[in-house]
Amino acid sequence: MNEVTKETYKPTSPNSKLDFASVWEYAPAPESASHAEVKNKYELFIGGKFVKPSSGNYFESTNPANGEVITEFAEASKSDVNKAVKAARKAFEGEWSSISAKERGKYLYRIARMIQERAREFAVLESMDGGKPIRESRDVDIPLVAAHFFYYAGWADKLEYAFPGQKPEAVGVCGQIIPWNFPLLMLAWKIAPALACGNTVVLKPAETTSLTALKFAELVQEAGLPDGVVNIVTGAGETGAEIVNHKDIDKIAFTGSTGVGKLIQRSLAGTDKKFTLELGGKGAMIVFEDAPIDQAVEGIINAIFFNQGHVCCAGSRLLVQEGVADTVMQKLKDRMESLIVGDPLDKNTDVGAINSQGQFETINKYLKIALDEGADVYQSTCNIPENGYFVRPTLLSNVSQSNRVVQEEIFGPVLTIQTFRTADEAIQKANNTPFGLAGGVWTDKGSKIFKVGSGLRSGVVWANTYNKFDPTSPFGGYKESGVGREGGLHGLGAYLKF
Amino acid sequence: MNYPDFSVTVPIDHVAVEERVARLNKRSIKKESKIFALKLALSMMDLTTLEGKDSEGKVIQLCQKAKMPYGPMPDLPTVAAVCVYPTMVRTAKNAVKGTGINVASVATAFPSGMAPLSVRIDDTKYAVDEGADEVDMVISRGAFLSGDFQQVFDEIAAIKEACGPAHLKVILETGELLTYENVRKASDIAMDAGADFIKTSTGKISPAATQPVTLVMLEAIRDYYYKTGKMIGMKPAGGIRTAKQAIQYLVLVKETLGAAWLDKDYFRFGASSLANDVLMQIVKQTTGQYQSPDYFSVD
Numbered sequence: 001m002n003e004v005t006k007e008t009y010k011p012t013s014p015n016s017k018l019d020f021a022s023v024w025e026y027a028p029a030p031e032s033a034s035h036a037e038v039k040n041k042y043e044l045f046i047g048g049k050f051v052k053p054s055s056g057n058y059f060e061s062t063n064p065a066n067g068e069v070i071t072e073f074a075e076a077s078k079s080d081v082n083k084a085v086k087a088a089r090k091a092f093e094g095e096w097s098s099i100s101a102k103e104r105g106k107y108l109y110r111i112a113r114m115i116q117e118r119a120r121e122f123a124v125l126e127s128m129d130g131g132k133p134i135r136e137s138r139d140v141d142i143p144l145v146a147a148h149f150f151y152y153a154g155w156a157d158k159l160e161y162a163f164p165g166q167k168p169e170a171v172g173v174c175g176q177i178i179p180w181n182f183p184l185l186m187l188a189w190k191i192a193p194a195l196a197c198g199n200t201v202v203l204k205p206a207e208t209t210s211l212t213a214l215k216f217a218e219l220v221q222e223a224g225l226p227d228g229v230v231n232i233v234t235g236a237g238e239t240g241a242e243i244v245n246h247k248d249i250d251k252i253a254f255t256g257s258t259g260v261g262k263l264i265q266r267s268l269a270g271t272d273k274k275f276t277l278e279l280g281g282k283g284a285m286i287v288f289e290d291a292p293i294d295q296a297v298e299g300i301i302n303a304i305f306f307n308q309g310h311v312c313c314a315g316s317r318l319l320v321q322e323g324v325a326d327t328v329m330q331k332l333k334d335r336m337e338s339l340i341v342g343d344p345l346d347k348n349t350d351v352g353a354i355n356s357q358g359q360f361e362t363i364n365k366y367l368k369i370a371l372d373e374g375a376d377v378y379q380s381t382c383n384i385p386e387n388g389y390f391v392r393p394t395l396l397s398n399v400s401q402s403n404r405v406v407q408e409e410i411f412g413p414v415l416t417i418q419t420f421r422t423a424d425e426a427i428q429k430a431n432n433t434p435f436g437l438a439g440g441v442w443t444d445k446g447s448k449i450f451k452v453g454s455g456l457r458s459g460v461v462w463a464n465t466y467n468k469f470d471p472t473s474p475f476g477g478y479k480e481s482g483v484g485r486e487g488g489l490h491g492l493g494a495y496l497k498f
Numbered sequence: 499m500n501y502p503d504f505s506v507t508v509p510i511d512h513v514a515v516e517e518r519v520a521r522l523n524k525r526s527i528k529k530e531s532k533i534f535a536l537k538l539a540l541s542m543m544d545l546t547t548l549e550g551k552d553s554e555g556k557v558i559q560l561c562q563k564a565k566m567p568y569g570p571m572p573d574l575p576t577v578a579a580v581c582v583y584p585t586m587v588r589t590a591k592n593a594v595k596g597t598g599i600n601v602a603s604v605a606t607a608f609p610s611g612m613a614p615l616s617v618r619i620d621d622t623k624y625a626v627d628e629g630a631d632e633v634d635m636v637i638s639r640g641a642f643l644s645g646d647f648q649q650v651f652d653e654i655a656a657i658k659e660a661c662g663p664a665h666l667k668v669i670l671e672t673g674e675l676l677t678y679e680n681v682r683k684a685s686d687i688a689m690d691a692g693a694d695f696i697k698t699s700t701g702k703i704s705p706a707a708t709q710p711v712t713l714v715m716l717e718a719i720r721d722y723y724y725k726t727g728k729m730i731g732m733k734p735a736g737g738i739r740t741a742k743q744a745i746q747y748l749v750l751v752k753e754t755l756g757a758a759w760l761d762k763d764y765f766r767f768g769a770s771s772l773a774n775d776v777l778m779q780i781v782k783q784t785t786g787q788y789q790s791p792d793y794f795s796v797d
Contacts, residue, residue: 019756019758021757023757024531024535024538024760026525026527027530027531027532292508292514295514298514330724347525464511465513465514
């Protein structure tokens, strides 16, 4: 893939090209990993205890930045999932439902505080296991994890006020399946509201990023949460299917690809399980001529290269008004040159490692498709490590709505750029995909933000910024981007029956 | 010279500017890259004394420090320039003769600029005649804020002419311009009118230099470069006291304009107390130990 892109690389700034590489290179500034304890092997967490898998099988977890094996996780089979659901059911019908809502809230506050205390360890492990830059796991992921627990802790004894006139009750046992892009954060999005509402959970982390979930299980033990309230089973898709199809689970919450989401929805048809699905996206960013261009470029960089583009709401399609298209393009290319790609544990790294070999191949497959479709491929010329899975920040121009790279979710550091003339055209193009998760608008004019924002069929619209998250704000998709909402007050409703 | 369209205001999103600065401040500069940055900062310094009580003796001592910042380390770079009032230019010029250190003079009725243009032009010519290599002028903030951009432009152009061969630094006094949009507009006017450098502050008004203001000015310089291919220099001045701050400014320059600007010809620090902290950090990085401030000259 590298050869192909080197051939197509051409410095395209119309006038003057800036040079960011020479003169002063930052020395490596690696975050110490010595304080993070990792066992050789992790068991399943069922009924408050770490138990061996019935099959006796384990699978390896590797560091995508260097290919080294970090640890092994147990593979949960049908009988393990069964055991976990039973433990969750027992806890739901027993101790967890008998304690007061206020006490439930106290457990959540305790968990939130313990996460803050161990923030550094969680951040390092998240970067080692998943490849994301330490700057992001330290400044975004882990603080948001704590914030989610704090936020939902507050709701635990106020559910009646959240839904006045209705009698909110816990749903029961919740099966939760989470993705690999924000491992601990997605766990928090799932577990915090579920517990606040009085449910118990069986959660399956993604097979490439289970480490922080099991570290979280240790924390749950220390917090003294009643046995069986939180159960964590590791494994691949089959384990997930066992959860989805289990008869004694009352609700399924899934975050992941649209393909798997459709499968899940199909298997849930005809059952009385509640479900929420957070699926893929192909977020459009609309930049108008009157936007503050330098700041818009910064927003675009954050929208697509945050977490290597492994973000379901990533801004992966850029729509620029024709009058400023050349300027934006030039500035974007220069800005991409100053991104530092490399060791996720280096504090200066902006773009880390691609999460897995599978995802690395997917991204490269799409780069090949882009070339076949006649796109101009621009990649930053930065150095990337020889080992591990890394992709240079990439910009695809000369593409249109009919191209696969514009329509399909690539889930990598790859941005497409198109132009538009009028606001209506921008809205039309932005909405013209099967997805509808997130979008962004850049303009100096407030009225335009409202006009365009309300025209976008997407769950989130950011104005003059992108990828901002807060536990108080609901999140979720239109169309094939999902069903239901997580976060905020809306997120509570998904874990209650009335 | 470009004749600018004064009706155009470049929109600046202050939230995003400050976010960008906060993000760049997270860069972790260690080991050899830190030593490099510290020495670079030292070489970019305009060692400054601008006080009513300045005397020849004081200026000569400052020049000594400019030439030899720290006796025990004679191989350290000298600073870029000494910055003094016009009446001290000749003294300074003699004191730094043959060292390659420039003498910069504030002029144009510094710091307020509240004098007739003819007086300001004479002030500039006097400084240049006395031997100033660089002139730091102030713009008419009153005219700017009242919307008379033409006057601001014309005055800068007139001073530029009066400078002759001397380099012109245009002080915007950003602490009095109040908004980033104003900073941007003043930067554009100054560059179009012939500034070789744009400079944040006199150091007499608070706030003086800030990083967000500097970023806005660096982005203005970048747009000017894209448009004309001409490199304009940048000088934040006032309020930069620690080596850590200096390194943060250098990161701002490197990641906004790139390597070419990491040079005393295109970037300066206007500061009086910064030098000692930078020297202290250089010693710390070299020896592994902090020295008492008593080991560094107070000049």
